[in-house]
Amino acid sequence: MLGLPKSDHALFHGWYSVMMAFLSNVVGDPEVTAAGLRTTAELRAYLTPVIKERRRNPGDDVLSTLCTAEIDGERMTDEEINAFTGLLLIAGGETSDKALASMFKNLVSHPDQLQAVREDRSLIARAFAETLRYSPPVRIILRTVKEETEMSGGTLSAGKSVACVIGAANTDDRRYADADSFNIFREDLDVSRAFSAAANHMAFCGGRHFCVGAVLAKAEVEIGANLLLDAMDDIRFPDGYTPTDEGLFSRAPASLLLEFTPRAA
Ligand code: HEM
Structure with a gap:
């Protein structure tokens, strides 16, 4: 979908598993944190030249569409495309693997x-x-409380994070x-x-x-x-x-x- 070489599949697989572990690192394991930050940098270093190339020579893949899409004359920045592609990789890869x-x-x-x-x-x-x-x-999905809310006999105050199971x-x-x-x-x-x-x-x-x-x-x-x-x-x-x-x-x-x-x- 992203128009990236199939030969890099193992690379993505490693990246999305590490990133998912990073996002779920509720106990704050420093090694998991370090691996997550390293992977984020690796993914950015891998994608940035590809994004620049797709801006010059767009194809019919999702990455090219993100590079060329325009709303009210505005395009997404390299950083936004990097972040969205990272989200797609984790949201799409890890979940489908686990489902199967x-x-x-x-x-x-x-x-x-x-x-x-x-x-x-x-x-x-x-x-x-x-x-x-x-x-x-x-x-579990996370949500932020917008306004004070009573629920199940307790009070959730505005601004708090809620883990919905x-x-x-x-x-x-x-x-x-x-x-x-x-x-x-x-x-x-x-x-x-x-x-x-x-x-x-x-x-x-x-x-x-x-x-x-x-x-x-x-x-x-x-x-x-x-x-x-x-x-x-x-x-x-x-x-x-x-x-x-x-x-x-x-x-x-x-x-x-x-x-x-x-x-x-
Ligand atoms: C069995 C497989 C999958 C499961 C169980 C799953 C589950 C979820 C859940 C629970 C959310 C909501 C997260 C939230 O609201 O906080 C979500 C959002 C999302 N998913 Fe999936 N997903 C799966 C496959 C995929 C695939 C294949 C892709 C794309 C290639 C994908 C891309 C996304 C994206 C981009 C979002 C964010 C949407 C938004 O915030 O508007 N997911 N997914």
């Missing part, structure tokens, strides 16, 4: 549902929507039957609007800041899941292995060990 890992964790943990998806690939969208509800990649909202049993169970066939999750701002889960948040990449994420996860199911039969966890989720702001298994039978190409 969690979806396979959920499906492999429920072999009957995995088999149903294997037999009818149109169920991938359902499995993805239920994964977003049951184990959303983004668990959207992961908890997604498993609220006043909203979903048997909320703590993964069930791609549940009737109280509307898959037809699960990837739009009208979604009845909170994984992409809502309102003005609803995730701009929701439909892209769906396409990515569908393509990825189809490729994996084409390549692997009889997917299972190794004996005695239970994957565990990691992370606070964003959460998923850090790695997923799978055993499978390779399918003939």
Whole structure:
């Protein structure tokens, strides 16, 4: 999308994982902070010459569009484009990675549902929507209180930051039957609007800041899941292995060990 070389993919992967750890560094680990600052500088050093080149020779990629877009005669500065591209990388990369890992964790943990998806690939969208509800990649979003507000018997004063645990909202049993169970066939999750701002889960948040990449994420996860199911039969966890989720702001298994039978190409 950004028109950057595919050969640099590993570089971006490293960068967005480090940046996500930096943003979620609530305990203030100095090494994580230092790595985050180093990565920010590296990304800027990588992108700035590309931005200058795209301003001179725009293509049909998103980066060129950002470089040439004009509103009321004003263009975005290099710094703004750098910052937005950094946001896109983290918001788009880390989240989709986590969604795919969690979806396979959920499906492999429920072999009957995995088999149903294997037999009818149109169920991938359902499995993805239920994964977003049951184990959303983004668990917490931050908001700033605009004016003093009473909530749940407490007072939030203006200017304070609030951590909204959207992961908890997604498993609220006043909203979903048997909320703590993964069930791609549940009737109280509307898959037809699960990837739009009208979604009845909170994984992409809502309102003005609803995730701009929701439909892209769906396409990515569908393509990825189809490729994996084409390549692997009889997917299972190794004996005695239970994957565990990691992370606070964003959460998923850090790695997923799978055993499978390779399918003939
Ligand atoms: C399963 C995958 C994804 C999940 C769970 C997810 C989740 C979210 C959430 C919860 C927000 C709201 C944050 C807030 O309001 O504080 C958000 C915003 C955003 N997302 Fe995603 N996202 C995903 C994929 C993507 C992709 C693929 C892209 C782009 C390539 C993307 C780009 C963005 C951007 C730019 C924002 C900020 C929108 C704004 O503030 O107006 N996301 N996402």
